[in-house]
Amino acid sequence: MFARVVECGQDGALVGTETAARYAEMADGLMIQYRGFLSHLKTLDVGNRYLEIGPGPGVLTTAVAREKPDAHITGIEMSPDMVSVAGEYIERAGMTDRIRFLVGDAGNSDDFASLEQFDLIYSTFSLHHWEDPKQVIQNLMSVLADGGLIYIHDLRRAWWLYWVPSSGGFWKSIRAAYVSRELREMLHSLGIERYEIRSVFPFMHSILIWK
Numbered sequence: 001m002f003a004r005v006v007e008c009g010q011d012g013a014l015v016g017t018e019t020a021a022r023y024a025e026m027a028d029g030l031m032i033q034y035r036g037f038l039s040h041l042k043t044l045d046v047g048n049r050y051l052e053i054g055p056g057p058g059v060l061t062t063a064v065a066r067e068k069p070d071a072h073i074t075g076i077e078m079s080p081d082m083v084s085v086a087g088e089y090i091e092r093a094g095m096t097d098r099i100r101f102l103v104g105d106a107g108n109s110d111d112f113a114s115l116e117q118f119d120l121i122y123s124t125f126s127l128h129h130w131e132d133p134k135q136v137i138q139n140l141m142s143v144l145a146d147g148g149l150i151y152i153h154d155l156r157r158a159w160w161l162y163w164v165p166s167s168g169g170f171w172k173s174i175r176a177a178y179v180s181r182e183l184r185e186m187l188h189s190l191g192i193e194r195y196e197i198r199s200v201f202p203f204m205h206s207i208l209i210w211k
């Protein structure tokens with residue numbers, strides 16, 4: 001009745017340089033969507049080695065770098081087109097000394113093999129695209145430093161949006177998103193105990209995992 005639906009476009013990388021450039025423009029004009037995440041980030045007491053998963057065109061990444069002037073951020077992004085658009089965006093923002101993007105699949109443990117440890121691993125609006133979220137979380141745990149934090153922020157499958165008869169990207173994303181119960185089950189099956197799932201008004205939630 002209310003099952004998760006993964007349609008084309010919600011099943012992995014966002015491809016095409018035009019799509020990537022359009023996404024960058026949209027994200028730039030819609031900074032409000034990151035406001036809650038950024039204001040919470042300000043209050044976090046963690047070290048300065050950050051890893052971002054599925055950063056897309058780097059719009060949030062540069063905002064994070066501005067907010068946290070000591071942070072060094074690595075981004076793992078599956079779409080080479082996004083990484084290429086991000087490269088230009090980060091250069092225009094003058095942040096190339098503190099941000100580096102790698103093309104990689106967060107679900108592939110090989111892509112983490114040569115990475116160092118991170119104090120903060122975060123991700124926004126990407127979780128519902130991950131083909132194997134349990135594997136991604138395991139990969140993230142493998143590069144999370146002791147005392148570090150994983151912070152995943154995404155849409156929630158809100159029933160009152162689920163039923164809107166629209167095939168637009170946002171609505172597809174809502175139908176592909178998880179409900180909190182599914183996230184809890186996922187974390188329990190991984191044996192993760194130190195976590196919290198916070199519902200964020202009006203149709204988002206955040207997972208925080210401590211090590």
Ligand SMILES: C[S@@+](CC[C@H](N)C(=O)[O-])C[C@H]1O[C@@H](n2cnc3c(N)ncnc32)[C@H](O)[C@@H]1O
Binds near residue numbers: 014057060076104105
């Ligand atoms: C909706 S965009 C969100 C971009 C950015 N985080 C933001 O909040 O604006 C989702 C991004 O996750 C990326 N992605 C999806 N699955 C991924 C995976 N397994 N590993 C790395 N990136 C992934 C997509 O290519 C896309 O750029």
